[in-house]
Amino acid sequence: MIDKIKVNFKEDFPILEKKVNGRRLVYLDNAATTQKPKSVIDAISDYYKNHNGNPHRGAHSLSVEATSLYDDAKEAVKNFINADSIDEIIFTKNSTESLNLLAYSLSEDFKENDEILLCISEHHSNILPWMRIAKEKNLKLKYIYIDENGSIPESEYEKITKKTKLVSIAQMSNVLGTIYPIKKISKIAHENDAIIVVDAAQSIPHLKVDVKDIDADFLVFSAHKMLGPMGIGVLYGKKHLLDNMPPFLLGGDMIEYVYENDATFAEVPFRFEAGTQNVEGAVGLKAAIDYIEKIGLQNIEAHEKMLTEYAVKEMLKIPYIEIYGPMDLEKRGGIISFNVKDIHPHDVSTILDSYGIASRAGHHCCQPLMRYMNLNSSVRVSFYLYNNMEDIDVLIDALKNVRKWLGYGS
Template identity: 50%
Template sequence: MDIKEVRRQFPILDQEVNGHPLVYLDSAATSQKPLRVIETVNDYYRGYNSNVHRGVHTLGTKATDRYEGAREKVRKFIGAESTEEVVFTKGTTAGLNLVAMSFGNVQVHKGDEIVITYMEHHSNLIPWQQLAKRKGAVLKYIPLKDDGTLALEDVQNTVTDQTKIVAVALVSNVLGTINPVKEIAKIAHSHGAYMVVDAAQGAPHMKVNVRDLDCDFLAFSSHKMCGPTGVGVLYGKKTLLENMEPIEFGGEMIDFVGLYDSTWKELPWKFEGGTPVIAGAIGLGEAIDFLEEVGLNEVQAYEHELSAYAFEQLSGVEGITIYGPQNPAERAGLVTFNIKDIHPHDVSTVLDAEGIAIRAGHHCAQPLMKWLGVAATARASFYLYNTKEDIDKLVAGIVKTKEYFTNVF
């Protein structure tokens, strides 16, 4: 992978922030967009802006072809059997809520179990929390090992014949832990439970094949993988989606509407009520083309190299605590940390003055923060356009932050 050529495709990186060259280390929150994705979205609005599926005129036909063409790109990207299994949503959050509200409401009953982990993003926690409350079900948590990883023995001890849904992140957005979701899916299925995967932090950084994982549902977002905001994907096995009811009703998702009853379109359109995020889906398709041309295996290998380097360099800073797996081979491309006696918001503020963008806070994972025994953490996350020089600047910025607070206080 030619990192210089990759970086040239991201115009936003060629700027100064607070008088310093931008060092963007917040891709776990949202990634930057290559010029070709920006131009693809722009081309839609400039050249063939029209609604999809509804008209037979030239612009409408072109928009529909590009929109459905993007669905086919997603199908290939995740290894789904059919485009009927690919539902465009507003993002990972919307996809997981759709599963909880539609599938969960039918499958889960009083006394049933829903199993998740302490490391889940709120998007893969609150929908199940609320489903459990609605149905009188039991919400159970797979315990974490001290290093923030999962032991399959603990999964086996938590999932029972009363478990109906197991929902786990492919990659933790805080710890960087890469979870063994394929093995977890086997355990879930052995008890008759269904496997839901939050792939928001996984799909942008590694090859994901839903048939190999044998998950029942998987959700991810465009904006974390070089695509536009406001659009994402829910994959679901066809047999399951066919028996699910939509949760949004209106135009486009209907087959026949009478005065007192209606019927729904076939998959996947019955779940896409109203005008979809057309430009976003087309932009996502272009982002997939870009990532596949670079190569997901190359992206994952490069990010692993960056993560290992960052872990090594940051570990040498006195007073720093790094959370998550201590073995770099077990973590994805992010490092979450705290500096003794300095609030992570203060760390982020000082680094921003140096042109370095990181994330600080609870990262939409408050139960995990409680498990870690902290209120908040700082997080530097990497993507295919970052370099070891970016990490060197991060380390230098952290040292400067420590010196600043030592001198001030």
């Protein structure tokens, strides 16, 4: 485990030296976005200092350098997720854009009464694009419901039938931390000739994700949740599926020929990358992948498991805290949503901030889930490799005092 090899990852993250409200910053909002190691910041700075040009467009040296850096980043992503070729990797703005692209470009194939199946815990990004095409094309939008432990009961899998055209599901819930059995869901989807889309926004920063192993038809994620920069995301798709999809955004760099009244489009992946691409984002994403791979996802996962176990154990000792999601910690990643009795989550989060702790309060872009759980909102803390046991101790100490701040005896 990381702590046993006595490496202080905080040193690699300049922002973690910052003081917040006079306290050491304890950054526990990693499910929203992660901090960036110096190597990522330096890679982006080096790109602008030494290599900036518009990729795929020019014969001049800087354009060629930018193209080569962009392609290197695709190669890194391809290897990271075990795709077959860089033609299966499309750079987008984020997971949200990847999901919108998919919903738009796949919808051509959908017919009235075809079913799209989501899980009730999906992020709005994995609901709204499907909801729109469901309304436009008279499709049926259905949901898998979870049990009180945040897991999917066996009977819910029976909702995947021959009528199901597509299943789109997050591998890890951004509210409950539940890790869903994606390989099993993918297998059932394929037995019913349905397409499976995996939203890996929360899983890929923390767990090894192999698109072949889980047999994902499509997979999406955002660089900013895995130590990379904002503004770049990934859409992976099996090549034969991408080949049959129309483009989403239209413009420069994605065409074959354009006439006054007609156009033909470039091959995959260029067909899906209209306009000037985010090369510094790609460079930063590659640096983030290099950093993660140097440490090893298995080590990251083990470290976060240790932090989560410790945090859950200590939080359960505080009588006025209710934790949501699986209590079987094997089924949960490093995300803990909870409420403090009688105190609004926004107040809890504001009080935590006065201890230097960054947490998140609200519906976490999961209103259908919150409604299903009879909640308006919750507080969420989420961990990453640079968190340590002392961070959890600061959190527990603050949580023990939250109610006192608002005049409750304990």
